[in-house]
Amino acid sequence: MAVLAQLMDGVVVKTFELEGASITIGRHPENDIRIDEIAVSGNHARIDIEENQYLDGVKDYYIVDAASTNGTFVNDTRVTGRQRLNNEDVIRVGWNTFKFIDEDETPLETTAYILEE
Numbered sequence: 001m002a003v004l005a006q007l008m009d010g011v012v013v014k015t016f017e018l019e020g021a022s023i024t025i026g027r028h029p030e031n032d033i034r035i036d037e038i039a040v041s042g043n044h045a046r047i048d049i050e051e052n053q054y055l056d057g058v059k060d061y062y063i064v065d066a067a068s069t070n071g072t073f074v075n076d077t078r079v080t081g082r083q084r085l086n087n088e089d090v091i092r093v094g095w096n097t098f099k100f101i102d103e104d105e106t107p108l109e110t111t112a113y114i115l116e117e
Helices: 107-111
Strands: 003-008 011-017 022-026 045-051 059-065 072-074 082-084 090-093 096-101
Touching (some): 059 072
Antiparallel strands (some): 003 011, 022 045, 072 090, 090 096
8 A cells, every 4th residue: 555654854754545546635624634834725636546457456646736826746846737656756745745655566557658548
């Protein structure tokens, strides 16, 4: 199972397990991952979790910015549309940094490029 590890000065301070169909991130109390910070929008981003259509038993994780004011960044690149997450990706939401950790990820997943229809 994949997790988001919240980092502070490069040290993990909290982990969030990524399970279910989607995980919401934002300042609003109804989010799955709540970040009480002014730079974070009420509904800032979402992580979608889907079964891989080519590899049995493998899950794919995608991050989507929810039209946030300050944006969502993966490896210092602003997310536009939907972006697949890979093990060790660094996600920034407001001033908060997370590391995406998926120890079950296979080398095939990181090298495959699948066109979405």
